[in-house]
Amino acid sequence: MELTLDRLTREYGPKIAVDRVSARLTPGVYGLLGANGAGKTTLMRMVCGILRPTSGEVRYDGRPVAQMGDAYRALLGYLPQDFGYYPEFTALDFMEYMAALKGVDRRLARERSLALLEEVGLAGEERRRVRTFSGGMRQRLGIAQAVLNEPEVLVLDEPTAGLDPKERVRFRNLIASLAKDRIVLLSTHIVSDVEYIADKIVMMRAGQVVLEGAPGEIVSAVEGRVWEARVSAAEADALSTRLTVGNVHYLESGEALVRIVAEEPPVAGARRAEPTLEDLYLHVFADERDDDAPRGRVRARGRHAKGGHHA
Structure with a gap:
């Protein structure tokens, strides 16, 4: 078949x-x-x-x-x-x-x-x-x-x-x-x-x-590019305007836990996190203007095969 x-x-x-x-x-x-x-x-x-x-x-x-x-x-x-x-x-x-x-x-x-x-x-x-x-x-x-x-x-x-x-x-x-x-x-x-x-x-x-x-193979494309950090709420908002931010969890203390896909540590103290398929999606489609999908501002990356685009 x-x-x-x-x-x-x-x-x-x-x-x-x-x-x-x-x-x-x-x-x-x-x-x-x-x-x-x-x-x-x-x-x-x-x-x-x-x-x-x-x-x-x-x-x-x-x-x-x-x-x-x-x-x-x-x-x-x-x-x-x-x-x-x-x-x-x-x-x-x-x-x-x-x-x-x-x-x-x-x-x-x-x-x-x-x-x-x-x-x-x-x-x-x-x-x-x-x-x-x-x-x-x-x-x-x-x-x-x-x-x-x-x-x-x-x-x-x-x-x-x-x-x-x-x-x-x-x-x-x-x-x-x-x-x-x-x-x-x-x-x-x-x-x-x-x-x-x-x-x-x-x-x-x-x-x-x-x-x-x-799934396990392609997620490696963002290995080493996923970060988690604890920042102020104001800094979390600022990061969201210029980087690919997946999750933001605002705390009662006024701080926020953020998950970011970026080439370099986005802030001091950021720690690498295990990448997921959602992180990869955010990275690839970061600049898509789709109201139903995650957003961000990082250029997508891909690969092409000779004679066509292969799946």
């Missing part, structure tokens, strides 16, 4: 949304990290065959998916950022309807629908109309429908939007269990969604892959 992205490019007039991205995906979880506008959704829509690349191609086990047609769609599961649903359907009606569209055997559709609703925490809600669901409940329903056909390739675009912390943990555990024998591509700008379950992290910026590797 192998999904190959070969120099995938998508242009919209003069704008390049995805720029020569190449990857070889085998069973496991791939966390696609990037700020809004990085090209993640465009890339995923090309992987799913919804969007035609300007150049390059997607292959499954060596076969171009553009030629596979329904055979490729039958082994694909997809949850877009905003998935469509019929508000008057009950959750079970919706699942059975989606099962029919995906070609799931009618005799198995109800059994599998009920099992998946339970797995995503919607047991007992199957007779409720979808329009009465909260945003988080609808998102869980979307995750359930995405795996109805037991897909070999599962593509999830910002799947934890609207989920509370407890639901996020349930989701991560579910994805970890699903990834044992399938390829899972999960797009997000929330580091914790993939930090503990991804076999490989792929960071995208401005349509290009700028960094990729196993």
Whole structure:
């Protein structure tokens, strides 16, 4: 089982949304990290065959998916950022309807629908109309429908939007269990969604892959650049305006504990700290103006591969 992205490019007039991205995906979880506008959704829509690349191609086990047609769609599961649903359907009606569209055997559709609703925490809600669901409940329903056909390739675009912390943990555990024998591509700008379950992290910026590797490997890129210090509250505020500050904890004493990503000790007495994936994210996307992602002011670093940007 192998999904190959070969120099995938998508242009919209003069704008390049995805720029020569190449990857070889085998069973496991791939966390696609990037700020809004990085090209993640465009890339995923090309992987799913919804969007035609300007150049390059997607292959499954060596076969171009553009030629596979329904055979490729039958082994694909997809949850877009905003998935469509019929508000008057009950959750079970919706699942059975989606099962029919995906070609799931009618005799198995109800059994599998009920099992998946339970797995995503919607047991007992199957007779409720979808329009009465909260945003988080609808998102869980979307995750359930995405795996109805037991897909070999599962593509999830910002799947934890609207989920509370407890639901996020349930989701991560579910994805970890699903990834044992399938390829899972999960797009997000929330580091914790993939930090503990991804076999490989792929960071995208401005349509290009700028960094990729196993979580433990790529975090080494900021080894020796993460600092913790105790400073005055005023100094913490000043540091936040000129450096990449991850966490600030204000104390009753008027001081603050700060965590900073910087090349050199940011203040006297700063001590090196063990880097995390969030520190790396802050470093790479420090100058991105994304309201939903961490901010900072350090230039990003990356690497490119000959013939394309490889994941």
